[in-house]
Amino acid sequence: MADDKSKKGKQDRNKVSGSENYEIKYFKDKMNVTSQAVTGAIRATGSNDRKTLETYLKGKQEKKK
Numbered sequence: 001m002a003d004d005k006s007k008k009g010k011q012d013r014n015k016v017s018g019s020e021n022y023e024i025k026y027f028k029d030k031m032n033v034t035s036q037a038v039t040g041a042i043r044a045t046g047s048n049d050r051k052t053l054e055t056y057l058k059g060k061q062e063k064k065k
């Protein structure tokens with residue numbers, strides 16, 4: 001079932017929908033990573049929670065340095 005864009009609340013803001021391009025674009029720009037990294041992080045963590053994804057991606061960036 002599609003996301004109801006008329007219902008905006010805290011629950012929806014805490015998630016990054018892997019099927020919504022605008023959400024992936026916003027999150028990739030915020031984290032300074034690629035779209036592929038965002039979708040990979042969603043798959044790797046098994047979660048679409050923003051904090052979980054931020055922690056995962058920050059950890060990946062630290063390992064590269």
